[in-house]
Amino acid sequence: MQLSRRAFLASSLAALSIPTWASSMPIEAQGELFFSAFSKSKTEHFIGAFGSHGKLLWSMPLPDRAHAPVVHPTHSVVGAVARRPGFYMDFFNPFTGQAIQRIEPLAEHHFYGHAVFSQDGTRLITQENHFPTGAGKVVVRAWPEGQVLNEYSSGGIGPHESVLLTPDTLVIANGGLRTHPDNDREIMNLDSMSPNVTFLSLSDGSVINQAQHEPSLHQLSIRHLDVNAQGVVALGFQYQGELWDKVPLVALASVDSDALEYLDMPEHVRARFKQYCGSVCFDKSGKTLAISTPRGGFVAYWDVPTRAFLGVDNCRDVCGLVATNKKDQFVLTSGTGKQLISTPRTQNISQLNQLADIHWDNHLRRIDINI
Amino acid sequence: MSMTKKALTATAALLAASSAFANQWDDTLEQMQSQYIVPKYESFSSSANALADATATLCAAPNSANLATAKQAFNDNLAHWQQVQWLNFGPVTYFMRYYAYEYWPDKKGVTQRQLRTLSMDPSTMTTPKFWTSASIAVRGMTAIESLLYHGDFNVIRKPSDCEVLEAISRHHAQTTHDVLTQWQQSKATDWIFPEEGSTESAEHLVVELLVQQWLEHMSVVKDAKLETPIGYKGQPNLKLAEFYRSEQSLPAIETNLKAYRTLYHLGQPSLFDTAMAEQPELAQALEAALADNVKLALQLPKDYFTGQYTQAERVEMAKPLVQSISNSQTQLTNLVTSMGFQIGFNSRDGD
Numbered sequence: 001m002q003l004s005r006r007a008f009l010a011s012s013l014a015a016l017s018i019p020t021w022a023s024s025m026p027i028e029a030q031g032e033l034f035f036s037a038f039s040k041s042k043t044e045h046f047i048g049a050f051g052s053h054g055k056l057l058w059s060m061p062l063p064d065r066a067h068a069p070v071v072h073p074t075h076s077v078v079g080a081v082a083r084r085p086g087f088y089m090d091f092f093n094p095f096t097g098q099a100i101q102r103i104e105p106l107a108e109h110h111f112y113g114h115a116v117f118s119q120d121g122t123r124l125i126t127q128e129n130h131f132p133t134g135a136g137k138v139v140v141r142a143w144p145e146g147q148v149l150n151e152y153s154s155g156g157i158g159p160h161e162s163v164l165l166t167p168d169t170l171v172i173a174n175g176g177l178r179t180h181p182d183n184d185r186e187i188m189n190l191d192s193m194s195p196n197v198t199f200l201s202l203s204d205g206s207v208i209n210q211a212q213h214e215p216s217l218h219q220l221s222i223r224h225l226d227v228n229a230q231g232v233v234a235l236g237f238q239y240q241g242e243l244w245d246k247v248p249l250v251a252l253a254s255v256d257s258d259a260l261e262y263l264d265m266p267e268h269v270r271a272r273f274k275q276y277c278g279s280v281c282f283d284k285s286g287k288t289l290a291i292s293t294p295r296g297g298f299v300a301y302w303d304v305p306t307r308a309f310l311g312v313d314n315c316r317d318v319c320g321l322v323a324t325n326k327k328d329q330f331v332l333t334s335g336t337g338k339q340l341i342s343t344p345r346t347q348n349i350s351q352l353n354q355l356a357d358i359h360w361d362n363h364l365r366r367i368d369i370n371i
Numbered sequence: 372m373s374m375t376k377k378a379l380t381a382t383a384a385l386l387a388a389s390s391a392f393a394n395q396w397d398d399t400l401e402q403m404q405s406q407y408i409v410p411k412y413e414s415f416s417s418s419a420n421a422l423a424d425a426t427a428t429l430c431a432a433p434n435s436a437n438l439a440t441a442k443q444a445f446n447d448n449l450a451h452w453q454q455v456q457w458l459n460f461g462p463v464t465y466f467m468r469y470y471a472y473e474y475w476p477d478k479k480g481v482t483q484r485q486l487r488t489l490s491m492d493p494s495t496m497t498t499p500k501f502w503t504s505a506s507i508a509v510r511g512m513t514a515i516e517s518l519l520y521h522g523d524f525n526v527i528r529k530p531s532d533c534e535v536l537e538a539i540s541r542h543h544a545q546t547t548h549d550v551l552t553q554w555q556q557s558k559a560t561d562w563i564f565p566e567e568g569s570t571e572s573a574e575h576l577v578v579e580l581l582v583q584q585w586l587e588h589m590s591v592v593k594d595a596k597l598e599t600p601i602g603y604k605g606q607p608n609l610k611l612a613e614f615y616r617s618e619q620s621l622p623a624i625e626t627n628l629k630a631y632r633t634l635y636h637l638g639q640p641s642l643f644d645t646a647m648a649e650q651p652e653l654a655q656a657l658e659a660a661l662a663d664n665v666k667l668a669l670q671l672p673k674d675y676f677t678g679q680y681t682q683a684e685r686v687e688m689a690k691p692l693v694q695s696i697s698n699s700q701t702q703l704t705n706l707v708t709s710m711g712f713q714i715g716f717n718s719r720d721g722d
Contacts, residue, residue, distance in 0.1 A: 083720075160722075238721075243470065271464070294717035294718040297564065313567070314566040315566045315567070317717050335715065350567060351567055354570070359717075360716075361716075362720060362722065
């Protein structure tokens with residue numbers, strides 16, 4: 001089915017409650033679909049989808065390297081958010097191959113590689129950097145029109161990833177790093193950076209709560225996060241200090257937290273992280289937490305109720321991580337093109353597929369089509 | 372020949388080729404270990420022992436001659452370290468040994484501060500488990516250099532300073548001996564973490580990791596050892612140069628760059644041999660880049676880091692070497708990726 005842009009927008013606006021993901025699904029992809037950006041070379045970048053057997057079902061070229069996909073909650077719309085400093089967000093219907101929309105950041109702003117739809121799919125929420133001042137922003141746009149509805153302070157510098165805690169509460173990982181697109185890998189505030197996790201009201205932009213490290217850990221950038229059904233927020237860090245410093249790399253928080261609760265792990269595992277967490281992900285039950293580290297080449301797991309460390313799955317250059325619809329089960333993707341499925345509590349891991357010449361990018365998203 | 376026979380012959384040839392290819396990495400890796408890693412660690416361990424002995428002699432008879440001998444032993448040991456510094460893999464990655472060898476750059480003077488504390492009561496260093504909990508800032512060569520060369524310490528006139536020096540030197544020698552022993556008693560493939568569904572041989576994965584280490588070290592040489600202290604892109608701070616007190620900053624770079632060439636040609640077949648068979652143009656380009664690195668480093672004046680040069684003069688002198696190292700990073704990346712090695716996609720992203 002090929003819809004014109006006008007027809008698609010009209011149908012979207014008219015029938016937001018109808019899950020078009022399900023009605024549009026090809027037979028071979030029934031069940032679930034996984035989305036990720038990927039690259040084939042330094043100049044060939046894509047967004048793509050694969051099914052539960054790992055076969056690539058759809059892909060679209062992108063103008064530049066993307067970081068994370070953003071998936072509409074009800075309609076067959078997936079977006080690719082450009083890698084920091086990002087200047088585009090391209091949306092597609094993966095079943096028609098149609099390019100739906102390109103969203104660009106506010107003037108003198110760039111994206112951070114992540115975005116999220118509101119729970120009802122009527123708003124698109126992005127994190128942006130006002131690079132002349134370094135102010136972190138949360139920008140709320142109407143979907144699919146793209147008009148800016150609200151522009152809030154993110155509560156810090158360098159808002160990287162955000163997730164919805166409730167329909168009205170956004171949790172933001174303010175990484176603390178001030179950068180400028182003219183030299184985007186240079187950190188301009190290494191000595192003064194102050195990352196935090198901010199709970200923000202989407203109604204009025206007010207800060208509901210914030211939690212941060214003690215001052216001696218101010219270079220511990222809070223970059224990625226996930227939230228489970230119990231309202232527990234998991235946080236993965238990227239340390240900007242020395243490789244040899246013994247710093248915590250994973251923590252939990254909640255909307256009531258006045259401090260971060262760091263998770264323990266064996267020191268030899270912590271050292272293997274190389275001070276760098278990639279993706280953060282709870283399983284379906286919210287009781288198993290997975291954190292990937294591409295620099296360490298593994299995914300580490302914790303039991304959330306007891307905070308106990310469970311173990312690791314080794315995988316070179318792994319970063320993409322998403323929960324399946326079964327408890328304690330994750331799908332992993334790597335820069336070497338691998339797709340793995342893991343059940344860490346039973347220590348079962350197997351390879352779904354490995355796609356030659358594909359480098360799966362940092363983040364993986366999944367939709368369940370059996371809505 | 373029928374199509375079936377042709378297909379079988381082709382398949383057999385392919386299998387033979389891939390088998391030979393796999394064996395090739397087996398041999399290359401085995402020789403990297405037996406002809407480079409182990410012998411270089413033997414040298415490093417031997418000179419660490421000599422350093423420990425020299426500091427013991429110095430503390431027993433503190434005088435200028437014995438201090439000069441200890442300093443020379445330190446410089447010898449440092450030169451051996453620079454040959455294996457690129458290899459942050461295997462035994463050295465355990466117990467923070469790699470970072471304890473060299474606590475650098477020590478931007479906040481942690482080493483001096485902790486050494487002063489230890490010198491107030493060196494007997495604490497003989498307590499059980501002292502070294503298992505000791506800060507990495509006082510476990511290796513950065514601390515030894517401070518005690519031998521920093522003006523705050525006087526190992527001739529102050530016995531407690533010398534006592535600290537002797538204890539650290541002995542610990543450093545023991546650590547190096549332990550790393551050597553582990554390399555002697557293991558295979559390089561013992562030190563990787565196997566992953567599910569890997570289609571590459573363990574030898575391939577180790578060579579891949581070694582290449583990644585090599586690439587990372589090239590960045591350290593260019594950025595941390597050369598650009599940062601001279602203010603190539605910002606403010607100069609020569610105290611950030613590696614081992615600047617012992618004036619070993621430039622010799623360290625020269626040794627590193629020479630080690631790269633040795634690595635490239637190590638074994639039969641060497642990485643260079645295999646590259647020449649598969650990608651002759653890229654192989655030659657890397658060969659030329661590595662040779663240029665050494666030539667350009669040797670052209671820098673001996674007092675490059677210590678002489679009375681302005682920032683602009685140092686930057687101007689460094690430009691050809693910086694560009695050459697950068698070029699060799701590109702050439703190495705192009706070569707190894709064309710040979711099927713993964714140098715990291717997400718792991719080099721930083722976001």
